[in-house]
Amino acid sequence: MNNPQLINTNYSKIVQDGLWNNNPALAQVLGLCPLLAVSGTVINALALGVATMLVLVASNLAVSLLRQYIPNEIRIPIFVLIIAGFVTIVEHLMHAYLYNLYTVLGIFVPLIVTNCAIIGRAEGFASKHSPMPSIIDGISMGLGFTGVLVALGVMREILAQGTLFADANIMLGQWAKTVTIFEDYDGFLLAALPPGAFIGLGLLLALKNVIDQNMRKRQSSRLTVEVLDSNAVAVISQPD
Amino acid sequence: MEFSQLQHYSPHTPAQASVSRVMLNVMLALIPGIVVYIFFFGWGVLVNIVLASIFALLAESLVLAVRKRPVFTTLLDGSALLTGILLALALPSHSAWWVIAVGVFFAIIIAKQLYGGLGLNPFNPAMTGYVVLLISFPLEMTRWSPPLELAEQSLSLIEAFRYSFSGYLPSSMDLDMISLATPLDIARERVDMGMKLSAVRSEFSIFSLLSGKGTEWINVAFLAGGIWLLFIRLIDWRIPASLLLAMGAAAGVFWLINPEQYLSPLFHLFAGATMLGAFFIATDPVTASTTPVGRLIFGAGCGLLIYIIRSGGGYPDGVAFAVLLMNLSAPLIDHFSQPRITGYKKPEEPKP
Numbered sequence: 001m002n003n004p005q006l007i008n009t010n011y012s013k014i015v016q017d018g019l020w021n022n023n024p025a026l027a028q029v030l031g032l033c034p035l036l037a038v039s040g041t042v043i044n045a046l047a048l049g050v051a052t053m054l055v056l057v058a059s060n061l062a063v064s065l066l067r068q069y070i071p072n073e074i075r076i077p078i079f080v081l082i083i084a085g086f087v088t089i090v091e092h093l094m095h096a097y098l099y100n101l102y103t104v105l106g107i108f109v110p111l112i113v114t115n116c117a118i119i120g121r122a123e124g125f126a127s128k129h130s131p132m133p134s135i136i137d138g139i140s141m142g143l144g145f146t147g148v149l150v151a152l153g154v155m156r157e158i159l160a161q162g163t164l165f166a167d168a169n170i171m172l173g174q175w176a177k178t179v180t181i182f183e184d185y186d187g188f189l190l191a192a193l194p195p196g197a198f199i200g201l202g203l204l205l206a207l208k209n210v211i212d213q214n215m216r217k218r219q220s221s222r223l224t225v226e227v228l229d230s231n232a233v234a235v236i237s238q239p240d
Numbered sequence: 241m242e243f244s245q246l247q248h249y250s251p252h253t254p255a256q257a258s259v260s261r262v263m264l265n266v267m268l269a270l271i272p273g274i275v276v277y278i279f280f281f282g283w284g285v286l287v288n289i290v291l292a293s294i295f296a297l298l299a300e301s302l303v304l305a306v307r308k309r310p311v312f313t314t315l316l317d318g319s320a321l322l323t324g325i326l327l328a329l330a331l332p333s334h335s336a337w338w339v340i341a342v343g344v345f346f347a348i349i350i351a352k353q354l355y356g357g358l359g360l361n362p363f364n365p366a367m368t369g370y371v372v373l374l375i376s377f378p379l380e381m382t383r384w385s386p387p388l389e390l391a392e393q394s395l396s397l398i399e400a401f402r403y404s405f406s407g408y409l410p411s412s413m414d415l416d417m418i419s420l421a422t423p424l425d426i427a428r429e430r431v432d433m434g435m436k437l438s439a440v441r442s443e444f445s446i447f448s449l450l451s452g453k454g455t456e457w458i459n460v461a462f463l464a465g466g467i468w469l470l471f472i473r474l475i476d477w478r479i480p481a482s483l484l485l486a487m488g489a490a491a492g493v494f495w496l497i498n499p500e501q502y503l504s505p506l507f508h509l510f511a512g513a514t515m516l517g518a519f520f521i522a523t524d525p526v527t528a529s530t531t532p533v534g535r536l537i538f539g540a541g542c543g544l545l546i547y548i549i550r551s552g553g554g555y556p557d558g559v560a561f562a563v564l565l566m567n568l569s570a571p572l573i574d575h576f577s578q579p580r581i582t583g584y585k586k587p588e589e590p591k592p
Binding site for chain 2: 186189190193199
């Protein structure tokens with residue numbers, strides 16, 4: 001038991017990284033093609049986010065289990081094969097059980113294979129860690145990605161159509177209803193078009209930077225106070 | 241080092257005009273066009289200008305306050321005001337207040353201030369705002385007013401303000417009286433339906449000698465304002481000249497091929513927003529090319545694109561899209577058109 005990683009894995013750091021600090025969409029800025037193309041409505045965003053997360057967890061687990069047996073020189077093609085396998089499974093499952101959703105998302109389900117956030121985690125995390133941390137990493141990275149997708153979907157759908165959860169029934173079943181935010185809304189087409197996605201993502205990135213800056217400022221001010229306090233204690237206790 | 245301690249060698253250039261002076265002169269040069277616009281099309285455009293100016297100043301002060309920049313001194317440079325006025329001139333008169341507000345806020349906040357403010361924006365703010373409106377609210381953006389000459393009734397200044405805020409029209413009027421397709425639209429639509437141009441021009445009373453009733457005179461007035469700007473050397477001749485030439489040449493070639501299908505070069509030069517675009521929008525010093533050769537290419541590109549978008553596109557006019565596309569290519573044009581440094585000779589090609 002010489003491997004320190006096995007003994008004390010910092011799970012809360014993995015979760016924090018995936019959800020915020022190293023968020024695939026907002027910090028690594030990976031996987032933007034599906035992010036921008038499918039965030040037109042909340043339901044599309046949620047569906048693609050969940051599908052990506054399933055693939056990410058499964059591929060992280062598989063890569064982590066096989067990491068001792070994958071030759072370093074050809075690891076990337078092997079990762080791609082593993083990911084493609086899981087994407088095919090997810091695609092067939094959607095085709096079988098959520099056919100309407102499958103037709104709406106179209107090419108973007110198979111395209112999960114090319115989502116560099118997934119291969120990035122396989123290369124950067126799963127191939128160096130044991131299965132349990134890899135699964136946690138997959139879940140938190142997947143949730144982080146889904147969160148950004150849904151946030152963008154909410155912004156774009158409200159602005160473009162004045163609704164939320166339009167066509168929710170194709171994913172969640174008959175009970176789901178569309179929520180109308182603005183009655184008699186003419187629609188702001190720009191939000192539904194590609195520029196709306198780029199502007200929305202830009203605003204989200206800016207928001208994350210502002211929040212990070214404020215947190216850093218607060219942390220550094222707290223640190224100086226602590227340092228001052230400990231100095232004070234040192235000064236007081238010096239006469240001994 | 242103190243300024244007086246520096247050694248000064250010739251050649252000396254006179255001090256450049258300040259930003260606020262440039263903006264003021266451009267606004268003065270716009271006045272003839274605006275007056276003619278009001279004369280031929282009624283008060284709508286004035287309402288546009290007033291509302292857009294107020295929104296522009298509001299948006300600019302809002303962002304400056306958030307960015308902790310000096311609000312009052314920056315507002316005085318007049319660039320936000322000019323953006324508002326140019327956008328107001330591009331919109332159909334009698335636009336609703338919220339259309340103007342969305343356009344101006346987008347132009348000032350997203351197209352200008354988010355890129356760092358005046359001097360750092362890659363795209364012409366007014367045209368960005370206009371294009372956002374054009375693709376977001378196609379219905380509102382095609383309600384062009386008919387010239388007063390053709391309208392049975394028109395709105396007074398007060399009624400125009402009230403209409404912009406509430407959409408309320410006097411009981412004797414309906415929406416059809418204040419909206420009509422533009423000459424460019426009618427010509428393209430009818431020719432697509434298979435009509436001959438000469439027949440179109442005699443059938444619709446909106447056509448006139450040069451282009452459309454009223455439109456031609458607005459273009460003449462903007463041309464006059466532009467020539468004054470050239471005369472006081474505020475803008476360079478290269479961009480407007482190459483723009484008008486390229487556009488005229490492209491229109492001329494097709495017109496010579498088939499004058500019954502393609503509008504004449506004169507029509508294109510005096511229709512739509514040609515003169516406003518050539519002298520006031522494409523010449524924006526921030527977003528246009530800056531090298532002499534680059535300006536010629538920039539203007540010619542704008543001219544060709546305007547003609548292509550007008551003839552082949554589905555939009556009322558092509559100026560905004562053409563200028564934005566060329567804004568996009570301006571850094572590349574500048575990179576490849578740097579003037580030769582004085583005294584530098586091309587190295588001779590080695591003989592084979």
